[in-house]
Amino acid sequence: MTVRIPVCEPVIGRKELAYVKEAVKSGWISSKGPFIKEFEQGLARYVGTKYAVSTSSGTTALHLAIASLGIGKGDEVIIPTFTMIATANAVTYTGAKPVLIDSEQETWNIDPLKIEEKITRRTKAIIVVHIYGHPCNMDPVLEVARRHQLYVVEDAAEAHGAEYKGKKVGSIGDISCFSFYANKIITTGEGGMLLTSNNEIAQKAALLKDQAYEKERRFLHREIGFNYRLTNLQAALGVAQLEKIDDFAEARRRNARIYNSLLEDLECVELPPEADWAKNVYWMYSILLKRQAPLTRDQLASRLMDGFGIDTHPFFVPIHNQPVYSRQYEGKRFEVAENLSKNGINLPSASNLSKDNIRYICSAIKKKLRA
Ligand SMILES: *Cc1c(COP(=O)(O)O)cnc(C)c1O
Numbered sequence: 524m525t526v527r528i529p530v531c532e533p534v535i536g537r538k539e540l541a542y543v544k545e546a547v548k549s550g551w552i553s554s555k556g557p558f559i560k561e562f563e564q565g566l567a568r569y570v571g572t573k574y575a576v577s578t579s580s581g582t583t584a585l586h587l588a589i590a591s592l593g594i595g596k597g598d599e600v601i602i603p604t605f606t607m608i609a610t611a612n613a614v615t616y617t618g619a620k621p622v623l624i625d626s627e628q629e630t631w632n633i634d635p636l637k638i639e640e641k642i643t644r645r646t647k648a649i650i651v652v653h654i655y656g657h658p659c660n661m662d663p664v665l666e667v668a669r670r671h672q673l674y675v676v677e678d679a680a681e682a683h684g685a686e687y688k689g690k691k692v693g694s695i696g697d698i699s700c701f702s703f704y705a706n707k708i709i710t711t712g713e714g715g716m717l718l719t720s721n722n723e724i725a726q727k728a729a730l731l732k733d734q735a736y737e738k739e740r741r742f743l744h745r746e747i748g749f750n751y752r753l754t755n756l757q758a759a760l761g762v763a764q765l766e767k768i769d770d771f772a773e774a775r776r777r778n779a780r781i782y783n784s785l786l787e788d789l790e791c792v793e794l795p796p797e798a799d800w801a802k803n804v805y806w807m808y809s810i811l812l813k814r815q816a817p818l819t820r821d822q823l824a825s826r827l828m829d830g831f832g833i834d835t836h837p838f839f840v841p842i843h844n845q846p847v848y849s850r851q852y853e854g855k856r857f858e859v860a861e862n863l864s865k866n867g868i869n870l871p872s873a874s875n876l877s878k879d880n881i882r883y884i885c886s887a888i889k890k891k892l893r894a
Pocket residue numbers: 580581582583606607609610652678680681702703704713714715
């Protein structure tokens with residue numbers, strides 16, 4: 524069957540088209556132009572940080588974050604093993620080593636209680652990931668970071684608009700990184716942003732992002748920088764998307780409520796978390812199959828596609844199980860992450876998903892899991 528309902532599609536409207544057209548017509552098509560500042564300042568204001576540095580992707584924002592903290596060879600950075608590959612790669616690019624932590628059952632995010640035992644003299648930072656739109660439990664992470672003088676970086680690539688105890692994620696750690704890939708909550712096609720309220724970090728990130736051009740003499744470089752620039756065309760899309768960011772987050776929360784109400788009587792399914800201190804934005808509406816489920820996750824996924832045209836994603840493969848990383852972590856077990864990875868499935872989650880489509884998806888799931 525062809526795909527009837529994709530997992531996630533961008534919602535692009537007339538404003539996006541108008542702003543991009545304006546950018547093209549103005550001739551400012553590279554990384555100078557008014558939409559860039561507007562997008563940067565807009566997101567910083569929305570999230571609640573002083574500074575913003577736009578980047579070419581979420582991955583480059585993360586790399587820039589670690590590089591701007593002066594972290595490199597011989598250093599260690601603590602990350603959750605249950606995350607998308609970019610979190611680990613960003614650390615590896617700098618020469619530092621990702622040190623992995625299991626997830627907690629309650630939120631699927633890094634388990635704050637397991638961080639301290641992994642801290643060594645080499646540890647410089649902790650990257651938390653607000654996975655699938657659910658904020659990480661920040662207070663215990665900040666507390667252990669403070670005690671050991673570690674930086675905290677938030678990978679907020681999946682959590683635009685999510686809140687921890689009433690505060691927007693991305694405003695809590697020393698640095699936060701967002702992605703605007705086409706399936707993220709707001710998109711610029713490809714793109715990312717580094718946010719911080721630390722002036723020194725912001726300046727360093729801006730310098731490194733743009734080939735480390737020195738101010739006093741053109742074409743003079745004292746460091747190895749990068750070209751991680753976002754274009755004015757992408758920023759034009761971003762400015763239009765930013766105008767709707769709260770609508771998108773609300774739409775996803777409404778969709779999650781509908782999903783929850785239709786799936787809550789399925790005993791073999793665990794619904795997505797929302798801790799009482801959390802505002803989840805459900806980047807992906809995600810469920811876990813329990814042991815008593817009559818199908819495996821992969822069987823369910825292929826039956827939803829073949830019989831109903833419903834596209835889904837399996838959960839991420841933990842970093843320690845990635846062929847490219849597994850040798851570094853041989854013999855280590857991370858049981859919560861492994862269970863998530865084996866039994867978790869992301870259901871269609873676009874901001875414009877209709878109530879009828881959610882009903883159709885849930886009835887298909889029930890047919891397969893009750894059979
Ligand atoms: C999407 C994502 C990234 C990378 O963002 P890109 O823009 O695709 O480079 C990083 N971390 C997490 C958790 C993500 O989901």
